[in-house]
Amino acid sequence: MHDDIPQDNAQAAWSLETLAIRAGHDRGPEQEHAEPIFPTSSFVYGSAAEAARKFNGDEPGNIYSRFTNPTVQTFEKRLAAMEGGERCVATSSGMSAILCTALALLSAGDEIVASRSLFGSTVSLLDKYLARFGIVTRYVELADLDAWEAAITPATRLLFAETPSNPLAEVADIAALADMARRHDAWLAIDNCFLTPVLQRPLELGADIVIHSATKYLDGQGRAVGGAVVGGHDLLEGVFGAVRTAGPCMSPFNAWIFTKGLETLGLRMRAQCENARQLAVWLADHSAVASVHYTGLENHPQHALAARQQAGFGAVLGFTVKGGQQGAWQVVDATQLISITGNLGDVKSTITHPASTTHGKLSDEQKAAAGITPGLLRVSVGLEAPADIRADLARGLDALI
Numbered sequence: 305m306h307d308d309i310p311q312d313n314a315q316a317a318w319s320l321e322t323l324a325i326r327a328g329h330d331r332g333p334e335q336e337h338a339e340p341i342f343p344t345s346s347f348v349y350g351s352a353a354e355a356a357r358k359f360n361g362d363e364p365g366n367i368y369s370r371f372t373n374p375t376v377q378t379f380e381k382r383l384a385a386m387e388g389g390e391r392c393v394a395t396s397s398g399m400s401a402i403l404c405t406a407l408a409l410l411s412a413g414d415e416i417v418a419s420r421s422l423f424g425s426t427v428s429l430l431d432k433y434l435a436r437f438g439i440v441t442r443y444v445e446l447a448d449l450d451a452w453e454a455a456i457t458p459a460t461r462l463l464f465a466e467t468p469s470n471p472l473a474e475v476a477d478i479a480a481l482a483d484m485a486r487r488h489d490a491w492l493a494i495d496n497c498f499l500t501p502v503l504q505r506p507l508e509l510g511a512d513i514v515i516h517s518a519t520k521y522l523d524g525q526g527r528a529v530g531g532a533v534v535g536g537h538d539l540l541e542g543v544f545g546a547v548r549t550a551g552p553c554m555s556p557f558n559a560w561i562f563t564k565g566l567e568t569l570g571l572r573m574r575a576q577c578e579n580a581r582q583l584a585v586w587l588a589d590h591s592a593v594a595s596v597h598y599t600g601l602e603n604h605p606q607h608a609l610a611a612r613q614q615a616g617f618g619a620v621l622g623f624t625v626k627g628g629q630q631g632a633w634q635v636v637d638a639t640q641l642i643s644i645t646g647n648l649g650d651v652k653s654t655i656t657h658p659a660s661t662t663h664g665k666l667s668d669e670q671k672a673a674a675g676i677t678p679g680l681l682r683v684s685v686g687l688e689a690p691a692d693i694r695a696d697l698a699r700g701l702d703a704l705i
């Protein structure tokens with residue numbers, strides 16, 4: 305690791321494409337070309353005095369891989385640079401990234417205001433676990449700024465949103481939420497899993513914290529579970545403390561996979577967005593499809609906001625088929641190529657029936673309130689040829705006409 309100043313200065317001018325490939329692994333004398341893996345639990349020193357300096361924090365360096373590990377640091381530096389954050393802390397999963405953010409920022413009696421359409425395990429974490437420790441979450445419609453404002457109380461410390469939402473692709477105005485958070489002395493955290501820094505950089509729009517499930521697009525090839533939190537030094541020092549104390553750190557092997565994943569993230573995202581756009585246009589025209597939820601379509605209610613706030617429309621789309629659950633299941637069961645799974649963000653296209661899987665635990669009323677209708681399907685569009693993805697869905701859809 306060569307943390308010399310000239311390299312950092314050069315990095316400040318690099319574009320996202322370059323940072324994705326070069327950040328966190330500086331050029332030095334006789335350096336490994338590929339990022340090395342350090343599969344070690346701990347680190348040793350040349351003397352008692354050196355050990356003391358490292359443990360006291362008088363000298364930077366690694367002590368134990370629950371705290372820091374060079375391979376994990378490479379991933380952290382690269383993702384921080386791509387998100388435009390001062391610091392990143394990697395975690396064992398997206399969920400532990402959210403948990404450790406809460407551990408770092410919140411105390412009993414504090415409140416969270418969150419979008420209703422959050423990832424299911426996030427809702428469970430907030431309602432089943434954080435609630436037991438006296439942290440209350442109030443849910444609001446993601447796109448309704450007045451509802452956010454109305455839900456804030458003097459105890460509110462954190463606004464938490466996932467935008468665009470899954471699977472209905474609603475969009476929150478991040479700059480407006482950041483402004484609201486500042487006025488109420490709260491922080492804004494954005495789960496940026498669906499767009500990644502390639503398509504959306506919440507910190508530049510005023511958010512305080514960005515959260516990732518690296519499991520999805522950052523890896524992009526379904527190989528590892530991991531997460532990350534990105535933001536300013538002060539907040540991230542707290543998150544780092546929570547991770548190193550509670551222990552959900554990222555393994556060096558997984559960090560290496562995610563680091564290599566970041567190198568192709570831009571190319572993958574742009575290609576997957578284009579495949580998704582083509583599929584959305586085709587689906588919108590199919591007579592067995594009642595509606596398509598994709599911010600890239602001009603008739604999407606928040607198309608203009610998405611176009612302004614995002615550098616692309618993402619590669620996950622929802623669509624409702626005629627014939628309710630039976631029709632939806634027929635389309636799923638007619639596929640031969642697309643993976644039937646709840647996962648997303650992979651180069652392999654995936655299809656999900658939310659009402660019976662990811663949102664299956666919700667009551668019928670909750671499903672109706674969340675817009676999870678029986679005929680709704682979600683496709684995470686991968687890198688297969690668009691014509692093959694279309695043909696795979698056409699088999700089931702044509703049978704419904």
Ligand SMILES: *Cc1c(COP(=O)(O)O)cnc(C)c1O
Pocket residue numbers: 397398399400423425426466495497498516517518519520529530531
């Ligand atoms: C998958 C996901 C998570 C949780 O991440 P894990 O890596 O599975 O723990 C959080 N938020 C969103 C939006 C996700 O899609």
